[in-house]
Amino acid sequence: MTLKYTFPNDFWWGSASSATQIEGSDNGIKGKDIWDHWYQSEPNRFFDQIGPGQTSDFYHHYQEDIKNMKQTGHNSFRLSISWSRLIPGGKGEVNQQAVDFYRDVIDQLLAHEIEPFVNLFHFDMPYPLHELGGWENRQVIDAYLDYATIAFELFGDRVKKWFTFNEPIVPVEGGYLYDFHYPNIVDFKKAIQVAYHTMIAHKKAVQYYHGNFNGEIGIILNLTPSYPRSQHPADLKAAHLCDLLFNRSFLDPAVKGEYPKDLIELLATYDLLPQIEPDDEQLIRDHQIDLLGVNYYQPRRVKAKENLPNPASPIMPEWFFDSYDMPGRKMNPYRGWEIYEKGIYDIMVNLKDNYGNIPSFISENGMGVENEERFVNNGQIEDDYRIDFIKGHLKWLHKAILAGCNVKGYHLWTFLDNWSWMNAYKNRYGFYAVDINTQKRTAKKSAKWFAKIAEQNGFNN
Numbered sequence: 001m002t003l004k005y006t007f008p009n010d011f012w013w014g015s016a017s018s019a020t021q022i023e024g025s026d027n028g029i030k031g032k033d034i035w036d037h038w039y040q041s042e043p044n045r046f047f048d049q050i051g052p053g054q055t056s057d058f059y060h061h062y063q064e065d066i067k068n069m070k071q072t073g074h075n076s077f078r079l080s081i082s083w084s085r086l087i088p089g090g091k092g093e094v095n096q097q098a099v100d101f102y103r104d105v106i107d108q109l110l111a112h113e114i115e116p117f118v119n120l121f122h123f124d125m126p127y128p129l130h131e132l133g134g135w136e137n138r139q140v141i142d143a144y145l146d147y148a149t150i151a152f153e154l155f156g157d158r159v160k161k162w163f164t165f166n167e168p169i170v171p172v173e174g175g176y177l178y179d180f181h182y183p184n185i186v187d188f189k190k191a192i193q194v195a196y197h198t199m200i201a202h203k204k205a206v207q208y209y210h211g212n213f214n215g216e217i218g219i220i221l222n223l224t225p226s227y228p229r230s231q232h233p234a235d236l237k238a239a240h241l242c243d244l245l246f247n248r249s250f251l252d253p254a255v256k257g258e259y260p261k262d263l264i265e266l267l268a269t270y271d272l273l274p275q276i277e278p279d280d281e282q283l284i285r286d287h288q289i290d291l292l293g294v295n296y297y298q299p300r301r302v303k304a305k306e307n308l309p310n311p312a313s314p315i316m317p318e319w320f321f322d323s324y325d326m327p328g329r330k331m332n333p334y335r336g337w338e339i340y341e342k343g344i345y346d347i348m349v350n351l352k353d354n355y356g357n358i359p360s361f362i363s364e365n366g367m368g369v370e371n372e373e374r375f376v377n378n379g380q381i382e383d384d385y386r387i388d389f390i391k392g393h394l395k396w397l398h399k400a401i402l403a404g405c406n407v408k409g410y411h412l413w414t415f416l417d418n419w420s421w422m423n424a425y426k427n428r429y430g431f432y433a434v435d436i437n438t439q440k441r442t443a444k445k446s447a448k449w450f451a452k453i454a455e456q457n458g459f460n461n
Contacts, residue, residue: 005398006458012076012409013454014114015069015431016364017058018122018166019082021418025052027059029097031088032127034134035421038182050424056416056434062105064441065432069415070112072431072447073454077109078117078220078293078363078411080166083126083147090126091143099154106158117293117363117411118155119163119220120148120205123171123181123421130183135171135194138277141201148205152213160215164202166363167222167295168195168250177316180422188315189272196274199253199284206287219254220293220363223247223347226300229324234304238321241266242302245317255292255355257285270315292351293363295413296344296393298337301326334370334427341392348400348407357406365393366413368420368427372444381433381444390446391459398458412450416441 025036039051058065069077083090085098109116121144129140152162174181176191202219209217224246228239244263252260267273303324309315330339344362351360367389372381394410401407417430425436431447434440453459 003458014076015415016078022058031084047424055419073451090129216290218291222295229303295364348405361409
């Protein structure tokens, strides 16, 4: 049977997760990270005051969950290692209990013919390293490289796809610009230094991996297209500056080995350039990624500034553009995010045209919805809205493949309903519903639908 939307052979069908969001920080031996600390300090900042303690308890249920992944058509699954679980102090002694846990998770995945994609850092700075300044402090780069080296050496014989960071711009935005991640600092210059040190840490890990291992290593970036309100030069400039700050600040050095010249000029104009060291330029230039993960949820729409910023106010990215609410846009009302499926196509065409058509895949895409129990029928959540969301994006991803884009796969966020940072369990994203009181897992309609399209390697309509 010929399907209307058929994907390439060996296409990666699967989902993505992170350690902090599914393992449960109260389970097993684990050091304190910034999320544990922030929740202990300000539980009121978290929806329903639910913290990272138990979450979806993958730590105890991973064997069941991996069997369910297989039944849901997965041939790949992206997980992260908790730095604070593997090395409870952030540096120093390795936790053998964590080694055994991650080894068994990896072995279980392989036994079910699911390839593990392993990410090293997903927003979860060990608290002892945060006390040294976190990514503000260059010493933490060395601690990260030690951690990465240990992970590669422990698991690199079986894991052949590694990622250094997931969405590295998010700790910059949340922790140093917009107060939605710890340490809740609002300081554009510090934000840029944190971003720069993160990229140096990434490059050092890539350098070590390429020198010692034979798999592939990449980074996962949330590429959010910046669409101008109009083709007026002022709107186009606003979109360009937004793109430089939020996309190309990581994309260009990761893939091209250089920062955009106009980004450097912009930061220099406002005395925002980071502190660098003499060997950094060569490090950035010489160690490119093998594979790019692309997280896509929503576009950015921007317009020229309607009012000049107050020169006395602290400089922020919004000095250079205003957000634009496009009339008639389709929305996910629960998350407050625009649904714009064509964005996934535009990202991939940009990578083909301007970034050497680097091998890439959709590493996250998903729809969070509140109170999904409203849609239960015969004991199952009938999440047709999620099926429509996935299908709409896959159609545009298929179009990108036909246009010659080097797209390798699609991973949904996420397999299980999981704890979602400050939002906790407000919005549910999973193929499987989780009752956080009993930890019972129940497949949603989308799980069975996804299993079918993965088996067929495509769909008709």
